[in-house]
Amino acid sequence: xxxxxxxxxxEQSVALYQANPLATRYTIKFRHSEGKVVLKVTDxxxxxxFKTDQQVDLRKIERIxxxxxxxxxxGELPAEGQDAAATAQQAPAAAAAQAGAGGKxxxxxx
Amino acid sequence: xxxxxxxxxxxxxxxxxxxxxxxxxxxTMKRSNMKPRKTKKPDPKREYVCLIRANDGKRHxxxxxxxxxYAKFSQSMVIIMKGAMADTLKRKEKKKDx
Numbered sequence: 001x002x003x004x005x006x007x008x009x010x011e012q013s014v015a016l017y018q019a020n021p022l023a024t025r026y027t028i029k030f031r032h033s034e035g036k037v038v039l040k041v042t043d044x045x046x047x048x049x050f051k052t053d054q055q056v057d058l059r060k061i062e063r064i065x066x067x068x069x070x071x072x073x074x075g076e077l078p079a080e081g082q083d084a085a086a087t088a089q090q091a092p093a094a095a096a097a098q099a100g101a102g103g104k105x106x107x108x109x110x
Numbered sequence: 111x112x113x114x115x116x117x118x119x120x121x122x123x124x125x126x127x128x129x130x131x132x133x134x135x136x137x138t139m140k141r142s143n144m145k146p147r148k149t150k151k152p153d154p155k156r157e158y159v160c161l162i163r164a165n166d167g168k169r170h171x172x173x174x175x176x177x178x179x180y181a182k183f184s185q186s187m188v189i190i191m192k193g194a195m196a197d198t199l200k201r202k203e204k205k206k207d208x
Contacts, residue, residue: 025140028191033132035198055199062188069184072141072160074177 002049006060009050013041013064016048017071026068028061037061112171116183119162119173120190126166127194136165137191142174162187 003009017024024043031038039050039061052060114122126135142161160180163172175183 031134073180
């Protein structure tokens with residue numbers, strides 16, 4: 001199932017992963033000849049996909065990739081998990097901050 | 111399937127992108143509780159790793175990244191990915207493209 005909106009994709013992906021961490025995989029498919037990237041998150045029941053051919057979306061790809069690394073390597077990241085939800089709302093600024101911090105960022109509590 | 115250390119994996123990944131200018135490259139990441147063969151009793155609390163595979167339809171390579179390594183690795187991997195993708199993807203029609 002393709003999700004058009006990146007923010008929705010991002011939130012749903014993280015939620016899907018957190019529901020079943022060991023069964024969920026994240027795939028980045030890059031089709032060079034067509035200049036197309038497809039991100040896919042699936043636990044074999046639900047399948048979320050996001051497709052783009054725009055260069056500006058690289059930043060989004062970077063963002064979701066850098067959130068999945070800590071999630072998958074360390075597992076539970078409560079602080080980051082909360083941030084992920086918060087990040088989704090204040091997208092551009094938070095994305096930049098996150099990219100700069102390489103996935104580790106200061107807690108933001110409103 | 112070749113299991114590589116993170117650094118060789120990154121350079122192989124780069125080559126894979128270079129080789130496949132007419133094809134596709136898949137990168138898959140998942141959480142894994144895969145154990146080194148020596149440890150027989152898995153301790154559920156520690157040592158989950160992030161398993162990363164890359165595939166171009168012909169070759170598979172894979173690596174594992176531990177919680178201590180991921181920060182550096184993810185940065186490098188994102189740089190490689192962006193490097194490979196940046197030229198191919200469409201620029202926005204606005205003047206302000208990255």
